[in-house]
């Protein structure tokens with residue numbers, strides 16, 4: 001099963017992209033861009049902002065920006081950080 005960041009949805013396919021705890025250990029739920037040294041890098045980020053920013057990563061994900069937004073709308077609300 002592929003693990004994805006529970007904040008932004010990017011694949012956690014190597015330890016290099018995993019978030020870190022304050023003691024330097026790896027976090028298994030979040031990527032390094034969302035979670036670093038035991039806290040969220042953007043603690044005030046909202047789900048709406050998170051979805052809006054997804055299009056910026058479309059190129060890396062090999063998708064069209066609109067596709068990426070659709071994907072984020074479907075996936076982000078199911079992630080641990082955003083689930084109500």
Ligand SMILES: [Zn+2]
Nearest residue numbers: 005008031034
């Ligand atoms: Zn992330």
